[in-house]
Amino acid sequence: MTTPVDGGRRSVPPILRGQRALVTGANSGIGRATAIALGRAGADVVVNYVFGSDAAEEVVAEIRSFGVRAYAHEADVSQEDQVVAMVARMVAEFGTIDVMVANAGLQRDAAVTEMTLAQWQKVLDVNLTGQFLCAREAAKEFIRRGVVPEVSRSAGKIVCMSSVHQIIPWAGHVNYASSKGGVLMLMQTLAQELAPRGIRVNAVAPGAIRTPINTSAWDTPEAEADLLRLIPYRRVGDPQDIADAVTVLASDLMDYVVGTTLYVDGGMTLFPGFATGG
Ligand code: NAD
Numbered sequence: 001m002t003t004p005v006d007g008g009r010r011s012v013p014p015i016l017r018g019q020r021a022l023v024t025g026a027n028s029g030i031g032r033a034t035a036i037a038l039g040r041a042g043a044d045v046v047v048n049y050v051f052g053s054d055a056a057e058e059v060v061a062e063i064r065s066f067g068v069r070a071y072a073h074e075a076d077v078s079q080e081d082q083v084v085a086m087v088a089r090m091v092a093e094f095g096t097i098d099v100m101v102a103n104a105g106l107q108r109d110a111a112v113t114e115m116t117l118a119q120w121q122k123v124l125d126v127n128l129t130g131q132f133l134c135a136r137e138a139a140k141e142f143i144r145r146g147v148v149p150e151v152s153r154s155a156g157k158i159v160c161m162s163s164v165h166q167i168i169p170w171a172g173h174v175n176y177a178s179s180k181g182g183v184l185m186l187m188q189t190l191a192q193e194l195a196p197r198g199i200r201v202n203a204v205a206p207g208a209i210r211t212p213i214n215t216s217a218w219d220t221p222e223a224e225a226d227l228l229r230l231i232p233y234r235r236v237g238d239p240q241d242i243a244d245a246v247t248v249l250a251s252d253l254m255d256y257v258v259g260t261t262l263y264v265d266g267g268m269t270l271f272p273g274f275a276t277g278g
Contacts, residue, residue, distance in 0.1 A: 015251040017042030018151050020094040022087070024048040024077050024134055025104030027056040029211030030161065033239030034101055037247045039063030039070060043099065046090050047072045050104070069094065077104045077130030087137035096145050098152055099250045100138035102131040103161040107176050107213060120175045127179035128186065131160055135190055135201070142199050153255045155198035159246050160187045162203040162261060164268050180205075184261065191259030200258050204245050207265025209237040232275065233266030 016038055026035040027049040036059060039045045045063050047070060049056040056072035063070035073089065075082040090097055105127045108119040135158050142156030163176075166184040170177040183203065191201035208227055210218055218224045218236050228234050245264045248254055263269050 012037075012041055012247075014042035015253060016099070016247065019043045019098035019250075020046075020090070020096060021099035021101065021250070022046040022048060022090055022097055022134075022138070023101040023103055024130070025050070027052050027059055027072075029213060030206065030209060030239045030242045031101070031103040032059050033243035034103060034246045035059055035070075036062050037240070037243035038099065038101075038250070039066050039068050041247050041251070042066075042068060044069040044094050046070070046086070046094070048075055048077070048086060048104070050074065050076050077102075077134055078125035080133055083130075083133040083137055087134075087141065091141055097138055097141050097156065099157045099159070100134055101159045101161065101246055101250070102134040104130055105161060105179075105213070107173065109173050109176070111172055112174050115175065123175035123179050124182075127176070128182040131183055131186060134158075135160070135186070139190070139194055139197075139199060142194075143197050147198050153252050154200050156200075157250045158187075158190065158194075158199065158201040159250055160201070160203040161242075162187070162205040164205055164207050164263065164265050166203075166205055166261070167269065187261070188259050195258050200255070202249055202254075202257055202259065203261040204242060204249060205261050205263045205265065205269075206242050207231060207237055207263070207268035209239060209242060211239060230272055231266040231268055232270055232272050235266060237264065237266060 021038045021043040023031050023035040025031040026047040035045050035047050047056050047059045060070045060072050073086050075086040108123050147155045160183050162183045163180040165177045166180040187203045217227050242264055245262055
């Protein structure tokens with residue numbers, strides 16, 4: 001595993017100073033790294049989780065060590081009332097929201113002939129409907145508040161956590177690939193609809209990142225060797241790789257980036273099988 005420079009604690013410019021961010025699924029993996037990175041860049045952060053309050057409180061403590069505000073909030077992103085209440089509490093406690101990172105996601109893998117409707121529905125509910133609900137509630141507040149130039153050039157930023165599987169079909173994971181394909185069109189349509197209101201909607205699409213969601217893909221040397229054949233850059237990604245991309249995308253450094261997917265995948269979407277054939 002690649003160790004980030006300076007253990008991931010290198011100093012970063014405060015490109016989100018004064019902004020308020022919410023990250024869903026922020027007590028594990030990519031969401032955890034992203035919540036910490038946003039805090040390190042100067043943002044106050046709401047750490048959403050659905051189970052695992054201890055892990056969420058650890059993330060909160062690390063973010064507070066940067067001198068910004070943070071708290072943990074339990075909510076299931078697939079439940080409308082819980083998402084509405086989560087954003088309402090954030091507006092009450094932090095005054096508003098500037099950055100919504102719709103990251104929470106899960107897999108329920110099965111061959112299509114074995115896949116239950118419950119497995120299909122659960123993945124769509126969390127990965128796609130959850131992002132819709134989070135984006136909708138954030139957009140309402142962005143529009144209500146409008147642009148505050150001292151804080152950001154934009155009225156608000158939504159970052160959808162997608163996947164390379166928004167464009168790469170994935171046998172045995174039709175629910176997951178369909179949910180991420182849906183995230184691509186959700187993101188682009190919201191970007192088109194909300195850009196005139198000064199809101200930027202974009203996506204980050206990770207390739208293979210070492211997190212609990214995909215342990216079996218990299219936890220033995222054989223599995224990792226197999227995986228690396230799909231990655232031209234020949235390393236499995238770290239959550240920090242994604243966290244850094246989200247942080248910059250959410251900042252004014254990327255203010256003219258609207259409706260784009262930033263693939264952070266070591267080249268996985270470059271059809272690596274064609275490097276030697278075709
Ligand atoms: P992870 O399992 O470590 O984290 C997922 C987080 O989402 C957890 O905190 C989990 O509790 C939370 N979550 C699940 N259901 C929820 C719900 N209903 N409400 C609120 N939170 C919920 O996995 P990860 O790899 O960090 O995944 C984060 C995102 O990145 C997901 O959207 C995933 O699809 C995406 N992604 C991951 C990879 C990868 O290789 N790890 C690649 C592409 C995309």
